[in-house]
Every structure is written in C-alpha cells, then in structure tokens.
Amino acid sequence: MEIAITTFKGLEQVLADELKVLGAKDIAIGVRAVTCFGDKELLYRANYELRTALRVLIPFHQFIARDIDTLYQKIRAYNFSHYLRPDDTFAIDVVAHSEYFTHSQFVIHKIKDGIVDRMRAVFGVRPSIDTENPDFRLNVRITGDMVTLSADSSGDSLHKRGYRTKTVSAPMSEVLAAGLVFLSGWDRRSMFIDPMAGSGTIPIEAGMMAASIPPQFCRKRFAFHRWKNFDKHLWKKVVSEAVQKIKYDLPPIFASDKSRIAVDNIKTNMEKLPFRNGIITSHFDFFNVKQENATIIMNPPYDERMKVSDVYRFYEDIGTHLKHKCSGSDAWIFSSNAQAMKYIGLKPLKKHILFNGPLECRFNGYRLFSGSLKETKQNKLQE
C-alpha cells in the first residue's frame, strides 16, 4: 500500500533517510511529506520509530475540485463504508495550500456534511464527530485543485511523544528537535551540549537517538489501534523488537539553562524515559562556561518578548563566546530571527532553512577551530 508521511518543510530528506532504514520501498520526496510503499508492519514501525514524522497517512482517494459545491458533491459521492460505519465517530483534519479553498473551517464543515448526508441517506443513521478520540480520522490535503483523502493512522500528531510534561515559553517541537540532531551530523558517541535547553527537547531527543529509544516509547495511543483491521500481535512484535534495541547507557549529554525552572523541567521531562545514567543537567549562564570539543546545538531566544533586551547584541555575544570559549566544537544555532543570525559574526560551514509551521527558520553550523584556522589547516596537512 502507499503510505504518505508528513513532516516539517526542510526535513523531507531526513525523513526519507529514516524511511530507508526501515526498509520502505519507492521512497519519493514531496513538500512537507514523503511517500513510500510498504505493508502493515511498515505502517506500525513508521508510527513507532520515525523521529521526524508528524503523521503517517494512507491515501485512498483523489479528485479535482475548484469550488466548495464540487468538493461537497465529490465527498458525498464517495463510499466511505470501508473506513467508517454509521455508528462510528470521526474527525476531519484539513491542510490546504490552495487559492480555491482559503477557509479551512468551512471546508471541514462541508466535508462533514458530504459524509453525513450520504450515510444518512443510505443507512438512516449518521456517524458523529469526536475530535478527541474518534474511530476514524480523515485527513484532507488540498494542493491547488487536487484533493487527497487519507486515513490518518497516527491520530494525535507524532510530536506528542508523551515524555514532555513541563515546558518553558516557546518550546520546540520534538520532531523538529530530532531533525536538528540528524542534520547536525552528531555521531551519537561524542559529547553533546545544549546550553540554552529550555524544556530540554533537543538534548532529550539526542539522548533517545543515542540510546536507540523509540520516539514513541511513552505514547500509548495511535489511531490505527481502533481500526477494524488492527493486528495486535503484529503491533506487539513491532514494539518489542524496537524496545530490545535500547542501549540504556548514554554518551555525555549536557543540558543547561540560566533559568532554574527550566532545569527542573528538563529533569521532570526525562523521568519517563529509560536512560540509565541520564542527561546531565545544570543551572548556569551560557556566557560563564567554556564548551569545548563538543557538538553544541542551541535555540536561543529570538525576540524581545523572550527577556532579551537587545537581540542583536545577544547574538553578537553568542558568536564571541563561541569563538573564544568553545574551541574544537561544532556549534549549531537554530533561530527564526534571520537578521539576528547575521550578528553571530562567524562564517557558517553549513546552512539549512527549515519551516516551523509557517515560520521560516535558520539552522546554521559553525566549526570552531582550536587555535587559529591557519594553524589547524597546517596541522591537518601535516597529519
């Protein structure tokens, strides 16, 4: 069957690489989504093991519509009984990138009417809406005039892993954090530091990757559990095979923040995860501590609302600290403030553009040489 997996714009290649490892066939990269072919086992593994997936969908019908009446008629003409019985509950999610359909709530309303009107005409009863825990979650993606209907096998978005119970302001999506760790190329063995860790999302995702803890280790509910064809034995096999790969011991991973509440939150957020030695948390100011010979990923505050009086000066200070106190490290900065990023004042070795929803963000990597760049190049030549 065809499986379509959604992600953040900019993480499609990372997601495709993850899918390859799972053994998916005919992988094709789209925008905010990757498609592939596989069986029910792949569907379950995709939900349980992919770190950069937001939703795992099974597309089942496609048609063209340019106005709301055509959309309604096409939905009404489709026989949903393979997925939905009249006494079931259902929910509808709409993602529209279309000049023809600009009002998502109205689109949802008309799609619901189309389904309900047909069911009532055929069976005399109608399924009801349950947005929290429905029997069937319909995903409708509209790109231009192309409407794709898919069964959503995940339910809640897969960034809701179940471990993060406490957050600071502006917490990062777990899916995005995992994507950043992949993009940084961290080897999962050497030292890793997030010196502005907030609720700890980046170092916790790094720790889960290093210890091979499945991203959904703590999550109990997936939409496909309620499907008529749910194979409980296959699901148990998928979970137990993934759990057997957990390594428990971690390389040195440090998470610190200048806010004590943030540090307490990181500790709480780790509690449900099976880390034996845990991520090392500390309460200090980034500017007071050296961070040498490590992979550093940080997501600094990006505007004045986040208690930084002068954002440009703050980014300039980050650049200076990295240059003088973090030699031998690879430092990565994630920020939605493109202007502030220019104040880092270091030449990035790698640059990525990612979208956090509609928000364009930069993820730049800097190599911080020990000694001067000239000396390092000479040392390398002599090796």
Ligand SMILES: C[S@@+](CC[C@H](N)C(=O)[O-])C[C@H]1O[C@@H](n2cnc3c(N)ncnc32)[C@H](O)[C@@H]1O
């Ligand atoms: C955007 S938040 C990080 C969010 C984090 N990625 C998460 O997922 O929760 C920025 C964090 O940087 C911290 N911070 C700001 N200035 C700092 C400094 N000088 N030293 C250490 N932490 C700092 C703030 O306390 C805040 O928790």
